[in-house]
Amino acid sequence: AYGDGTALGEGETELLRAAQLSRLGPRVGDLVWDIGCGSGAFAVEAARAGAAVIAVDRDPAACARTDAAARRYGVQLQVVHGSAPHVLEDLPEPDVVRVGGGGAAVVSAVADRRPQRIVAHAATRDAAELVGRDLTEHGYRVECALLQSVELDTRAWRETERNVAFLLSGVLSDRPVIR
Template sequence: LGTEREQVTVLTSDKAADHVWRDPNVVIVIGGVGTAVSPGSGWIAGRDPGYPPAARGWALPTEEYGIELDEGESTWLRAAQLARLGARTGDLVWDIGCGSGALAAEAARFGAAVIAVDDEPGACASTAAAARRAGVQLQVVQGRAPHALERLPEPDVVRIGGGGVDVVIACADRRPERIVTHAATRDEAEAVGTALAAGGYEVECALLQSVGLDTGDWSERERSVVFLVSGRRPESGP
């Protein structure tokens, strides 16, 4: 880059995942002789824009993942969270408290780079499996937020699946364009909204109620009632 502060680090592939990357960075990946590159493969972690997914649409139903999703990962809540995040090619998405990995995998399907964080080993394994099933790449970090976030690169948008107000405050301090989370009660939603507003974010909250129906006999199959809370940094635009 031609400056006195330039530093060059050469890493083999087995060391790259554990290396601490500091912004700004230029990363050059060099494949060895015989490296297989699939036709049309590009630089993004998800897929090329406009790719034809195996399952069209977003917020795919539970059966697409082959695992049980909890209330905080219901199909319609994920749809609303993805819409508010607006993840796109070139973004870095943090998914904190990633759970099954359904939202992380779908954000990567939009072409975003995704770092999924969870304290539970089972959740980390499930997220890696969801990414493989979706045909995308993402990074999984096992650790408890907010401490696990300290050494991560700066995010563009953040989805918080768990961790409470302390995690919201820690994320707001990193100044992503958008922060999206959910709450089970109005008091919890108000506390999250207050923390986002104190961090300089414009806050939006909606009570979402969804009832999934079995169209075989039209019986109730899945019910979810949550508060969707999102914050937008004013200077980031609509």
């Protein structure tokens, strides 16, 4: 688990990943940071869209999974082992960033670097409000959506798994930041 109480692997659902990719919109010429890369699925999808990707995770197993996923799908990306926000200091400036773990402290450190777009998720409304407020204070226009996915066993049409997450996205505004 991350220090903010989120479980390892949270944010790895296919629906949330698709929504994050849609909001972030990585494209050719973008440098994407994927912080808390987990399985590597998001990093691989961003690389398949033509973006340059730096995938970061403090878990060596997650780094290995991301490397393996990149090889399996024939994409190139850089994997960096280390804990955010400290490991981010030496990385080149990003255009777009997915914060998959680390909570508000990591989102704030990322916002200080001024990427054009940031996506993050939160498990609770309080955590979402904290992240959203911080992005707003950094000059980002913020959108938030509550996503819920329910997997069903189609033999009995019974629920097998339910995932709920607040998806936050921030786009850098043109107006100056007031602190």
